[in-house]
Amino acid sequence: MTDEATSCETSLYPTVIDYDLEGTGSNYDLQYYDDLFVEYIQHRIGVEIVGSTRPDVRTTAQHLTNIRGVFNLPMTELGDLFKVSRQSVYKWLRGTEPDIQKSDQIHSLSQIADQFKTSGVMRAGAVFKIKVFGEKSLYQLFKDSSLRPQDVSKVISEARRLEADYESSALKNSKAPPRDEWRSYLSIPGGPEPD
Structure with missing residues (x-):
């Protein structure tokens, strides 16, 4: 890629503000960024951007x-x-x-x-x-x-x-009700006493 193409690529990138893509009087939700870039922007700047990913524009x-x-x-x-x-x-x-x-x-x-x-x-x-x-x-x-x-x-x-x-596993599909048999009814030192 030439220096001219590189400068064209960086200088003609759309301005991304919050969650809108703003250009010459139009706002587009970034939900459609990939479609918009390929259809309306990429062919106008004349440079194919290989390996580009959607920009992370979160604050x-x-x-x-x-x-x-x-x-x-x-x-x-x-x-x-x-x-x-x-x-x-x-x-x-x-x-x-x-x-x-x-x-x-x-x-x-x-x-x-x-x-x-x-x-x-x-x-x-x-x-x-x-x-x-x-x-x-x-x-x-x-x-x-x-x-x-x-x-x-x-x-x-x-x-x-x-x-x-x-x-x-069978654990996910178990229909057995929860049980308390595993609980201890013995006194634990320092713990509350059973009634």
Whole structure:
């Protein structure tokens, strides 16, 4: 590709604002971005963009909402992950932008949340906190900045395998009512005494 084509490619990209694609007087919902790009934009700029993916135009607040929705993390744990107070996380959710390093971390964790969401892992929050790597969880590895992409893939594939095993087991289809036979009626030291 020539320098001219490269500059054309970058200078003629559509401006993406929030969830709308804005151009010369028209607004389009980004739900249809792929169709619009191929049909109306790509042939006009004269450059085929190979391997391009849909741009991630979410704000920091939307990334944090995604993380909380997938991993079910309270504000305190989010603050702990990013080494800030929960008040800082609340500010980010209200629209204040964090510094570049924190913004990159939030974006990275949101992409991991997207991987969990698209893979269909049911209890992503619990899986995110299970200690599997030398007594460390994905949560702890992310916090320590030592999380690798293959770690996430490994945990997701294992969680999907366990869920498939559960689906095929008799436990899912059991019609037996829950029972209390497993409970102990003996006194536990320091516990309440039975009547």
